[in-house]
Amino acid sequence: MPGASDTLWDIAKAEVERRENHEGDRDGLECWGRSVFFIGNKNGGKTTIILRCLDRDEIPKPTLALEYTFGRRAKGHNIPKDIAHFWELGGGTSLLDLIPIPITTANIRALAIVLVLDLSIPNAIWPAMESLLQVTRKHVDKIIIKLGQTNPKTATEIKQKIWNNLPKDHSDRELIDPFPIPVVIIGSKYDLFYEFDSELKKIVCKTLRFVSHYYGASLVFTSKSEALMLKTRAFINNLAFGFDRSKSVSVDQNKPLFIPAGLDSFSQIGPPPSSDSDIGKLHAQTPMDLWKKVFEKKFPPKDIGVFKEVKDPAQDPQYAEYEVDAMRAQKNQELEQYKRDAAKTWKEMEFDS
Template sequence: MAQKLIWDVAATEHQAKEAARSRPKESVLLVIGSKNGGKSTIISRFAERTDERRPATGLEYTFYRKQNLQNLGKDVVHLWELGGGSSLADLLEVVVKPNIILNLSVVMVLDLSEPNNLWTVFEELMAKLREAVKSVVSQLKQQRERGSGHTEAQRVGWAKFGKNHPDTELLNPLQVPIAIIGMKYDIFRKTVDAEKQRVVSSTLRFLAHINGASLMYCATTSENLMIRTRALLCSMAFGTQESRTVLLDDSKPLIAPAGADSLGAIGPPPMQDGGMKIHARKPVELWKNTFAGFFPPAAKEGEDKDGDPAADPQYAEAIVDEMRTQKDLELAKYKKATERAAREQERQAHASGKDVPQRTGGDRRHHPQQQHGAGKTTATARDRTTSSSSSSKERR
């Protein structure tokens, strides 16, 4: 009886898998990363579009269909692109939802040609991403009707490493598949010296490894690298076979699938010659401080020197900017007119002998005690005048 029950369960599971395989698949691909780092280019190439895609100015959506060879339908991937670098990271929670967490994959594009921004962009985006994923996993734990969704999310994070990976106790993989794409590798090779290239590569290998991410370098000028990048995205979006190529030579374009690297192979953080020893409580802090020694953090992305996002050329609009300039001029004229009128009022008050309102603290009204004291002073002067007049009459 028990044996028959086991076969029934196996048959039911097989039928469920076949039914799922025959249905078109849907997945979600979230593309984030450096501002003007090449996110739109990667999406266009992945979706096989020839038209030039305008860089995203916020959170933008599109989709891509691909023929499924196992059925007559087409698989669909929902593509979300977050523009603005890390300045709009709060919008990640719009995409990371409980109903799509098990179908979600993330691609983080980092601009290798601007190494001073690498750590800041990665750190801020990863922090927001972890926060959003953690919130969703907590919701799944509380919603029992969704079954073991949170357990599946945890399993996905560790799936690439296996049980016998030597760094298991030191890793903290994200609970959704993630890949880091280092774009503009061609410019990176020309503008950054060899020693600093090794610093960037070893640092990115470390960050990718401890967060359970795949790492790959890419350049739009290299057709081979673009093909490899598209194949990686296809494996994440459609579940196709992922390339087994591993290239960990820091002098070449890196290819490090999740779980293929190790802290032993990466080595310790590279130190500057003659530099001071850096102490930190955690390995991440040590790598961060070491990287900052080679590449001091630049100004925060998405903001100008004065911290005014309206001055960001990414959001330039001729009509709006012209109106903004006109309103700024009108406001400046209004302020000058107000100050001129206030000075004229003070001048007239002095000329007439009236008390001049004080401006301390922005309150131009008299303090009650000051008004009361002024009243006493006026009355005393009046009494003295009357007394002096009376004495004069008596002398006469």
């Protein structure tokens, strides 16, 4: 039983620990529907994408920390609806400690990651992409190792399943390091990115293609355009409800990229868009490091995910409660009056002295 002094977070933490302690008894096989975990740039459009995928006509609200919602889809008449769990991490890269919460041994077999990157701010792309993917990958690997201790067969199946997206005769099988679970990288705000200089778009497009292919991820560009949003929605529905996924491919940098996992190649992507002399001066240790250095030379890192000024949630309209807000306003008035009285008394004391 929770203690009287336990906070909501204490209770939630205890519940997660309780579930994880019992997962070994279930041999790690229980899975309640599919889960999709959205991470990415702050204000990149994650909430908008989720709402559109769930057919919810709502105005997107800022995500303060980690939010949860769910959706249902019917596959046929008299068939129980499938349920999908949607998690969204707010704050860009400022809340990395919350990433482990939605990733557990109970849902790892039916979990997918959606990384949303704001194409309109290229300088913020690499910092967010690198830190979010690294922390997520580290925890996913940890969960699979833990699952392997109780059910090695399931853990092996998870790691092997991701390779099925890549043809057995693909020339890059020995060169990539795919995530153990499905990943979709979404480049948002394409309508703003479309106005960029052609050379700048080339660097962004080729870099995201390289990263996506290396991690065995799908790559999709989207915007407020209905046509692009429908394509994005189809991808998310595939992850959330198992609906068929489009096999069409678009690699033209002058058009929105649309590349399902396993359908790109390093030979088609080509080398980093930089002169040979510049590449020779970068002293990169790995191909990923080389692409990072070329990208950051053109777009110096700018992490907009860390809060420089934390907004007061008590002032956020989405959390409005009349009785509480009225009492808070009264107490604020009393505090201001106390400050004025105290200041007046202090001045009188100075005058007397």
